[in-house]
Amino acid sequence: MRAPAHAAAADDAGEIHIAGVLVQSRxxxxxxxxxxxxxxxxxxxxxxSAEGKLVVVVEAAxxxxxxxxxxxxxxxxxxxxxxxxxxxxxPAAAMQQEFEP
Numbered sequence: 001m002r003a004p005a006h007a008a009a010a011d012d013a014g015e016i017h018i019a020g021v022l023v024q025s026r027x028x029x030x031x032x033x034x035x036x037x038x039x040x041x042x043x044x045x046x047x048x049s050a051e052g053k054l055v056v057v058v059e060a061a062x063x064x065x066x067x068x069x070x071x072x073x074x075x076x077x078x079x080x081x082x083x084x085x086x087x088x089x090x091p092a093a094a095m096q097q098e099f100e101p
Contacts, residue, residue: 014093019058019066020086021073027052029078036076040069052080063087 021043025033030052034045037056042065047055056073060066066087073082 014091015062015089016092017058017060017063017066017087017089019060019070019084019088021056021058021070021082022085023054023056023073023082024080025052025054025076026078026080030054033076033078037073040072043069043073056082063089 023033023037027050030048030050033052034048034054037043037045037054042059044057044059045054046057058066058069060069066084070082070084073079
């Protein structure tokens with residue numbers, strides 16, 4: 001698959017990217033779309049609605065990978081649209097830190 005033109009030229013070394021994606025599918029295709037999204041590496045369906053909306057959380061190593069996964073969701077049969085609504089990046093080392101209550 002060709003990277004989208006708007007993707008970063010280089011992957012972000014040593015980072016973890018967490019993204020929120022809103023997917024609109026045909027209501028009758030909801031279960032098939034959900035299964036297809038869950039087969040995408042790093043993607044997890046957080047919530048669905050009977051109207052065909054899915055809230056998806058994506059974890060990836062770079063902004064490019066996040067965009068590739070969103071494009072993969074758009075390519076699923078039954079998907080009307082997939083919109084990146086949130087993205088956050090942290091150094092991978094920061095995700096390993098322990099926090100005291």
